[in-house]
Amino acid sequence: MLGFLRAVARFLDEKIGWNRIGVAISILIIAVALHVLYGMVHDLDFGDVTKALKATPIWHVVLASIFVAAGYFTLTFYDLFALRTIGRADVPYRVAALAGFTSYSVGHNVGASVFTGGAVRYRVYSAWGLDAIDVAKVCFIAGLTFWLGNATVLGLGIAYVPDSVAPIIPLPIWLNRGLALATLVVLATYVAWVWTRPRIVGREGWQVTLPGGPLTLMQIVIGIIDLGCCALAMWILMPTTPHIGFVELAVIFVSATLLGFASHSPGGLGVFDAAMLAGLLHLEFDRAQVLAGVLLFRVLYYLVPFALALLILGGRELWVNFRGRSHESGPS
Template sequence: MKRYLDYLWPLIGLVAVVWSVELLWDKLKAEAGTDGAVQALLEQGTLWQNVKIIAAGIGQKIALISPDAFLHAALATLVAYAALAWYDRIALIHLGKEKGISWPYISLCSFVTYALSHNIGASVFSGGMVRFRAYTAKGLTTADVAVLVALCSFTFAFGTILLLGLVLIGEPQILRPLGRLSHWFTLGDTTARLIGFGLLAFVGLYTIGSWLKFKPLKIGKFELIYPRLPVVARQYLAAPLELMGAAGIIYFALPDQGNPGFFIVLGAFLLSFSAGLLSQVPGGVGVMEAVFLAVMPGVPAPAVFAALLIWRLFYLILPLVISLPIVLAFERSQLRKNTRIAPPP
């Protein structure tokens, strides 16, 4: 059975690559085809014509961004992905499996994981598949990888809860414009602040549980250990750093005219990106535009669209393009390794 799995996994990796290429093409078409006339041309054009139309449409939006903004957005992207790699490192420290797994290996695994999961959606499945392949090759068990994936997901949620709590306490009015999108956001400033304090209370209770060293939860032979203070302390740093880096891409790409400041941009990002993840819409297409336009009415709509395009290029599309050859190279190396060690017939 193991012999069959050794050949099945590279096949699954190839299918994921093909699917990702198709998804990448659809994303580029969607970004360029927001204009009705451009969309009509895309429906009638040949492949090569569509490539040129897409390049021209995206180029027009990018032209709105200054070179300095590009540089700062690129640096913010590096910060975000470095923090995402830290998520994996934190989980390995929690498992006591960090020895023998280098930072470059963790960073590469994390980069490919999030490049695929952010674009494909269903992050637990798509990201879990990459981590399973990468970390079982380093000796981790299936149960170890399951805990690692769960803790990385919780670290992201922890950072979102922490920062969103701070935003709602400091800028409770951020929810007012969103009432036009959903009645769930029709809340007064006092209620918004209370929600913010409630979110921070959850963060505090989680930290207290670590300080009190809650006993492990045993389910049969499986043991779930509560994260200890050194792990929680790292989560306090890594999770906000990643989210602020990702939001920073949008902040730097926005023009000075009507820019409400980083705190509001961060809040809009947390609300829209979380809603996109919950709806499993890859990249939060449509959701992010609606939230940012509502929260920042002083910023011209074309500038908002351009900033979100830069975010998708840096945070989603370019990482996906870079990750595909990495997946192919890894699966090829694993296939060669399995072929070499296969016993003769």
């Protein structure tokens, strides 16, 4: 069986190419999501959405903004943790925070975050002597933290409320719970694997020593806090009736986020929104109120940080150019 799978993988790689397959999958996800989204909102009176936006208590928006800010603050530790993992303890937190915040803000909105976020990180870290391989290692460790956190939240959440993702991923409840428990077993196996002795991945000029057991647990905690803050922001912006538990909302939110990430659509546009609506409307939420909450979250989590990141990066470039010209015009 393993030999057959390898033969299929080799055939796909040689005859089609994994890049083309990835693009095709992204296009398929976006197309399906837009079709679903249209079916859910095409007959919606957007005047009702405007009313729902105006009716949202301002303190809900303020509290959601605080949790979004806390989520982005946690994101900065993805980079700090990665820098310490690859042995660059000389890079201070302020630089890690700058690279982490701007790379994720730009990557979230532009799409293809692996490349766009990596380019932003390289621009920031190259001033501290990191080369392209070092930045790739930072991206790898930060990405590992992201996936460990997501897998843990989904594993625990779906095991607790297995029917929460049924509207998004229509599988039997027993299968959802089984997959969640299998995910938790894989996570526990990975933690045990890195706990026993140092594990190195990569070869030749690109090698990374994976964080050990205790540090891997720290990665998971960082990821959970990040996702928890963002899910709390979304939970606060949701209608108060009917009631939805935080864990159920968190599972729907993380699932929608991952689908948006997989689509490579800028900001998960269309995909994230369709998944959120699909996951919530079966609970008899008012469509206009749900859409208003999703739109507010988009503003707080995507647009505002993106604008701030562009201002910060633009200001940094102006400062770097100004300092460069000052040195050139100074006494020799």
